[in-house]
Amino acid sequence: MRERTTMDPPRLEEVSDRIFAYIQPDGSWFLNNAGFIVGSKGVTLVDQCGTEARARALLEAVGRTTSAPIQTLVNTHHHADHTFGNFTVPAATTIVGHRRARDEVIATGVGIAQLFEGPDWGDIEVAPPFLCFEEQLTLFVDDLEVQLIHFGTPAHTTNDVVAWIPERRVLFAGDLVFNGGTPFALQGSIAGWLETLDRLESLGAETVIPGHGPVCGPEVYPTLRGYLRFVDEAARRGFEEGLAPLELARSLDLGEWEGLSDPERIVGNLHRAYSELRGEPRGHVLDLMPVVADMQSYLGGPLVSHA
Numbered sequence: 001m002r003e004r005t006t007m008d009p010p011r012l013e014e015v016s017d018r019i020f021a022y023i024q025p026d027g028s029w030f031l032n033n034a035g036f037i038v039g040s041k042g043v044t045l046v047d048q049c050g051t052e053a054r055a056r057a058l059l060e061a062v063g064r065t066t067s068a069p070i071q072t073l074v075n076t077h078h079h080a081d082h083t084f085g086n087f088t089v090p091a092a093t094t095i096v097g098h099r100r101a102r103d104e105v106i107a108t109g110v111g112i113a114q115l116f117e118g119p120d121w122g123d124i125e126v127a128p129p130f131l132c133f134e135e136q137l138t139l140f141v142d143d144l145e146v147q148l149i150h151f152g153t154p155a156h157t158t159n160d161v162v163a164w165i166p167e168r169r170v171l172f173a174g175d176l177v178f179n180g181g182t183p184f185a186l187q188g189s190i191a192g193w194l195e196t197l198d199r200l201e202s203l204g205a206e207t208v209i210p211g212h213g214p215v216c217g218p219e220v221y222p223t224l225r226g227y228l229r230f231v232d233e234a235a236r237r238g239f240e241e242g243l244a245p246l247e248l249a250r251s252l253d254l255g256e257w258e259g260l261s262d263p264e265r266i267v268g269n270l271h272r273a274y275s276e277l278r279g280e281p282r283g284h285v286l287d288l289m290p291v292v293a294d295m296q297s298y299l300g301g302p303l304v305s306h307a
């Protein structure tokens, strides 16, 4: 195992009255964001963390903020960094997510952890969402309306949900927004994500809590579009020339995207783009192992998480 890199501790930011973003630097693999909304009688959490220790640290941060119990946990999608910690919430907590998020959490299980070197995962138990919806669900924290919205197409994954709080113009975007890290579309859709960004932008959020990276505003959308278009254009060219995704990735000049963390995701993104160019449906299930092997080849070593 490589030497552990110590990241700055998570930080809590009150982005609007009683709405908190929980930001885990530096936003790379398994260092996701979460957040919570505090009501007079209970707390709604948005996402959990990817290791047991980090999940419990999030619960402690909630406990230092309010004595109100956690009532609800919303998962923005099935990825393990956002859901491994689900099992740590109080047993009476209602775990909410998209119908396919439930299926994917169960199908993914804990095995995905073996693909990454680094973290002490703890004793993860799979705890999928059990209140599920397909399009939209509205929940209230006291009188504050929180709209949980799925935009009808695979994007980052097949089951992305945002938590939109219109009264405060605050958006918990989940991994539909990466801020400073490479967006990862392997289990979603490049075209669907581009469409979804238009829908997201039209919500009119002033404060955007991304799935990874610092809190931002709507200025993040053009950057995301730019990266996804870069992937799309590169893939069209490479597909035409008959290059395999790894070959194409190695020949690519990442240019302005060079500085984003986890650049090896370009390989996974090209695999997804090729699937779409082959005419497969958005979110079509791709075999993970060969893609991970390609990402490792691109990196010249194992996938490492500093969570």
Ligand SMILES: [Zn+2]
Residues within 6 Å of the ligand: 077, 079, 156, 175, 211
């Ligand atoms: Zn994700």
